[in-house]
Amino acid sequence: MGVLKPVLVAVVAVFVYTRVIQYKGDNLPVNFGGTCDEDFQGVVDVFRRNVESGKEPGGAFAVYYQGRPVIDVWGGYADPQSYRPWEENTTTVVFSCSKGMAAILMAKMVEEGLLDYSRLVSDYWPEFGQNGKENVTVEMLISHQAGVPFLDTPLSLRECKINKEKCTAFGYHALTFGLYVDELIERADPQHRDTATLFRELIGEPFGVDFGMNTPRAEFHRTARLQTRSKAQLLMDALTYRRYLTPMSQIVFTPDSMMAKSVAPIVEYAQSTETLNDPAVREVTVSSCSGTGTARGLAKMYGILTNGGTEDGKTILSPNMMKSLATPLLVGKDVVMLTGEQSQLGRGTLYRKNPKGQRCVGHTGFGGQVAIGDLENGLGLSYLTNHLSINGVGDDPRFRDVEEALYETIDRIQKNS
Ligand SMILES: *[C@@H]1O[C@H](CO)[C@@H](O)[C@H](O)[C@H]1NC(C)=O
Ligand SMILES: *[C@@H]1O[C@H](CO)[C@@H](O)[C@H](O)[C@H]1NC(C)=O
Numbered sequence: 001m002g003v004l005k006p007v008l009v010a011v012v013a014v015f016v017y018t019r020v021i022q023y024k025g026d027n028l029p030v031n032f033g034g035t036c037d038e039d040f041q042g043v044v045d046v047f048r049r050n051v052e053s054g055k056e057p058g059g060a061f062a063v064y065y066q067g068r069p070v071i072d073v074w075g076g077y078a079d080p081q082s083y084r085p086w087e088e089n090t091t092t093v094v095f096s097c098s099k100g101m102a103a104i105l106m107a108k109m110v111e112e113g114l115l116d117y118s119r120l121v122s123d124y125w126p127e128f129g130q131n132g133k134e135n136v137t138v139e140m141l142i143s144h145q146a147g148v149p150f151l152d153t154p155l156s157l158r159e160c161k162i163n164k165e166k167c168t169a170f171g172y173h174a175l176t177f178g179l180y181v182d183e184l185i186e187r188a189d190p191q192h193r194d195t196a197t198l199f200r201e202l203i204g205e206p207f208g209v210d211f212g213m214n215t216p217r218a219e220f221h222r223t224a225r226l227q228t229r230s231k232a233q234l235l236m237d238a239l240t241y242r243r244y245l246t247p248m249s250q251i252v253f254t255p256d257s258m259m260a261k262s263v264a265p266i267v268e269y270a271q272s273t274e275t276l277n278d279p280a281v282r283e284v285t286v287s288s289c290s291g292t293g294t295a296r297g298l299a300k301m302y303g304i305l306t307n308g309g310t311e312d313g314k315t316i317l318s319p320n321m322m323k324s325l326a327t328p329l330l331v332g333k334d335v336v337m338l339t340g341e342q343s344q345l346g347r348g349t350l351y352r353k354n355p356k357g358q359r360c361v362g363h364t365g366f367g368g369q370v371a372i373g374d375l376e377n378g379l380g381l382s383y384l385t386n387h388l389s390i391n392g393v394g395d396d397p398r399f400r401d402v403e404e405a406l407y408e409t410i411d412r413i414q415k416n417s
Contacts, residue, residue, distance in 0.1 A: 031085040034073030037065075039413060044073050046405040051075030056398050058086050058224060059368075059385035060295035063406060064303020066378040067311075071406075072296050078224035078386060089210070091292045092224040092386045093282070097371040098291030099177050100363030101211060103348025104301065105199050106142065106185065107321050112202075115188045117347065121180075124187045128180075141180055142348040143329045177348070178288030185287075196285045206314055209301045211293030215282035223292060224386035226276045226367075237390040244390050289365070295382040302362055302373035303380025325349050326361040326375050352394050355407040368396030377410055 032051050036044045040063070050056035058076035062069070078086045094101075109115040115124075117139040122129030128136070182195045189198060196213035203209055215223050229237070231252060238248035275281060284290060301316065309317045317325075328344030328351055344351045349361050354374055362372035367388030373380050383399040391397075 028077060028080060028083060030075075031077065032073070032075040033086075033088065034060075034071075034075075036073065037068075037070040040065075040070045040406075040409055043071060043402055043405040043409055047073050047402050048075065050398055050401060056385070057387045058227070059383065059387070059398065060086065060090065060092075061383045061399075061402050062295040062299035062381065064299050064307075064380040065410070067303065067307040069296070069300070069303075072299075074295070076387075080227070081225065084225075086224065086386075087222075089222050089294060090224050091210070091215070091219065091222055091294050092369075092384050093215070093226060093276075093289070093367075094211075094291045094293060094298065094369050094371065094384060095289045095365030095367055096392065097298065097363045097365040097369050097382075098213065098287050098289055100349050100371055101199065101213070101291055101298075101301070102178070102181055102185075102195060102287035103142065103325065103346070103363070104305070104317065105195065105203060106138075106181070106348060107317055107325055108202050109185070109188060109198075111317060111321055114190070115185075121184060125184055128183075138184065139329070139347060141184065142177070143345050178286035178290070181348070182285060182287050194285060195287045203301065203316060207301065207304060207311060207316060209293075210297030211291060211301070213287050213292075214285040214290050215279070215292040217279050217283055219292070220279050220282070223282070226273060227387045228273050228276065229388065229390070234390050241390060241395060243393075243395075248390075293384075295384045298371035298382035298384070299380045301380065302371060302382070306373040306375050306378050306380055322373075322375070326351075326359070326373075355404055356411075364392060364394040366392045368392075368399055370394045370396075370399050377414075379406075379410070381406065 030052050032048050034044070043063075047056065047061050056076055057080065058078060060074035061071060062073070063071040074086045074088065074090065076086050078084045078090045078092075106115060110117060115138060118137055120129065120134070121136050121138055121141050122134055124138075185195050185198060186192055193201065199211070199213050204211060212219070234244075235248055235252055238244040282290070282292070304311050304316055305322050309315050309319055309322055325346055326349075328346050330345050344359075346361065350363050352360050352362070352364065352372060354360050354377070356376075358374065358376040360372045360374040360376075360379075362370075364370050364372075368383065368385050368391050370384075371382040372394070381403075383396070383402065385396075385398065389396050389398075391399075
């Protein structure tokens with residue numbers, strides 16, 4: 001019994017800290033900006049209330065509806081330590097949403113004849129065809145991704161890219177997608193451009209999509225400073241969001257378990273605000289997690305794709321290709337390993353149900369990040385933050401608040417038209 005009391009006190013203290021005190025922040029003045037179509041004012045009010053209450057310490061939300069921007073708002077602080085407010089062009093790391101962007105880029109390469117889903121990876125990259133991987137097709141490689149969202153952080157990524165041998169030695173689970181896909185993309189492109197360059201040249205610049213596969217040093221001035229949560233905070237989060245409980249408690253309580261061992265270095269990394277904000281780390285391209293952009297940029301790309309794929313006479317993807325991306329290839333284990341949840345996997349994309357129960361295509365990411373296209377309703381939307389939560393599958397309450405309000409608005413518009 002003597003042990004129980006201090007443990008209880010500690011749990012309550014951590015709970016109070018993570019639920020109440022952290023939201024009080026540094027008492028910085030409320031910062032909020034942006035524009036919206038008048039029909040969507042109610043959604044913006046929800047976002048704004050979250051900023052004013054401190055529930056949203058820093059982030060942005062953008063929506064394209066039927067091909068035009070209807071919401072583009074931001075608030076809070078890009079860097080609370082230096083009182084730098086979140087502004088119109090503030091970017092942040094999108095973590096696994098990068099995978100969705102890479103999937104769109106690869107689909108574009110397929111449409112341009114640079115890549116074929118059904119061909120063997122070893123056709124493009126002969127060295128890949130070893131150790132039983134000789135029959136792996138492009139489609140198999142990009143649909144069998146396995147990763148834990150809160151592991152989707154750049155673990156020694158620079159080292160990984162420079163010394164590719166070393167990379168296979170540690171748990172490449174969370175990183176597989178980017179490491180393999182980046183190599184495949186570079187090999188398949190006749191000019192051998194890397195993923196960041198190809199994305200910029202094929203999608204970013206022609207379509208004005210403010211997103212890059214890395215954070216170049218010249219762009220560092222406008223990127224938000226990532227704010228990570230402590231192990232104690234993450235554990236409290238896991239008690240609230242049960243799907244994270246098993247992985248989190250293994251990490252904290254059984255350091256000898258396979259799970260804990262394989263993620264330990266990465267978890268340490270995710271907790272180190274310094275490393276995550278190091279320009280030398282951030283400039284490395286690993287398309288599983290290193291993408292950086294504005295919510296407006298991601299929403300715009302998905303907004304074009306869910307409205308025919310063409311803007312100003314230029315096409316990102318044909319409607320047929322988008323439809324095939326929107327159709328799951330297989331049902332597999334949820335990317336949140338150990339949760340036992342099943343999810344549908346596509347050609348590099350993930351699926352997520354909107355509040356109406358309709359399937360949307362895109363990708364969510366560690367920290368609360370979301371970038372999704374909703375073909376049923378002609379929507380492209382993105383929520384991004386620098387105050388990273390445990391919620392890697394589109395379950396961040398800050399996103400849920402605005403998503404719910406958005407679909408209520410969409411419902412009303414559709415009923416009135
Ligand atoms: C944001 O970027 C756009 C496009 O480059 C530019 O027109 C606009 O002035 C920028 N806004 C701010 C506040 O710098
Ligand atoms: C690859 O396919 C060939 C032909 O079907 C087969 O003989 C070979 O065993 C396969 N290799 C592996 C590693 O599965």
